[in-house]
Amino acid sequence: MSSVPVPARPRRGARARFLRRRGWDVLGIALCVVLVFPVYWMVTTAFKPTDEINSITPTWFPSSPTFDHFRDAMARPYFWDTVKNSVIVVVVAVLASMVIAFLAAVALAKYRFTGRKLFIVAMIGILMLPSVGLVIPLYVVLARYHLTNTLTGVILTYLTFVLPFAVWTLRGFVLGIPKELEEAAMVDGSSRVGAFVRILLPLVAPGLVATSVFAFITSWNEYIFASVLLSDQSQQTVTVWLSYFYGTSRDTDWGALMAASTLTAIPVIVFFLLVQRKIMFNLTSGAVRG
Incomplete structure (x- = not known):
């Protein structure tokens, strides 16, 4: 058995x-x-x-969904003006920071010059500073040149904390590109500018995309500098406008406030969804290369 x-x-x-x-x-x-x-x-x-x-009893799902709160939020004064201001500030700040940061990253990664290490240390030091500590000095400097309550002053302020991170991140991507590729292109008859445009720029483009996401999210969601520098409601950004969102004199219109908050978050979500695949790949590859 x-x-x-x-x-x-x-x-x-x-x-x-x-x-x-x-x-x-x-x-x-x-x-x-x-x-x-x-x-x-x-x-x-x-x-x-x-x-x-x-209602005192909370409801987890709306029984009869309505878009009235969204219409109410978009009908509030200065909503579209602040959205336009935010778009202008973010687009200009992102484009300017990417161009300047890319050129600075190439200089730090490919060339040796006097003060290079000191510049890197200073850049890291700026990243370690709390942004709140820079409000008063930046306001004093901008007020001297009559740039307070202007979008130009806000853009210049945003560059102070977007640029250091962008330079440091792009430097890691540039260091990961072998010099032999540019040298081979120059041997084949391409000029230094041609090798820069045809070889270096396409290889660093993924890093530019990943870094621009940080610049976009940081600039769009920034509140402290915009609230201090912009006093005119027509010149404020959408985050500052959202902080002044009130209902009646008796209570807050929570429905319209939540609708306005949702509308404010939509551009960031859409931008992130468009580039999420490149973000995950490029940040990890950049970390390995750097």
Whole structure:
């Protein structure tokens, strides 16, 4: 009579590893819920009728979704003016920072000059400074040149904290490009400018995309400098306009406020979704190269 083989019991070590992995999975899911829940509540509140928002019993899903709060938010004074101002500031700041940062990154990575190490140390030091500590000095400098309450002053201010990070990030991408590629192009008859445009620029383009995402998100969501420098409501950015969003004299119009917050977040989300694949690949490749 043949005996039936008894399956071996799982080892304690394997079971402990299994429980440990499941514990980390549960912790990750809980952390994700905590991070996502405020955004979820903001979006759902924007679609809820006013009665559901003011109800003592919270509702997780809007029973009858409405777009009235979005129409109310967009009809508020200076909404479209502030959106236009934010677009102007962000586009100019991102383009200017990418051009300047790329040229500076090439100079730091490809050439040796006096003060190069000191420039890198100073750039890192600027990144370590809290942005709040720069408000008063920048305001004094801009006021001397009559650049307060202007979009030009805000753009110049944004460059002070966007440029150092962009230069440092792009420098890692440029260092990862072998010099032999440019030298081979010059041997084939291309000029230094031609090798720069045809070889170096296309290879660094992924890094420019990844860095521009940081510049876009930082410039679009910035509030402190814009609120200090811009006093005229028609010149303010959308984040400053959102901070002055009130309802009636008795209470806050939470529906319109959440709708306005959702509208403010849409450009960042759309821009991130358009380049998310390049972000994940380029940031990791840049980290390995740097």
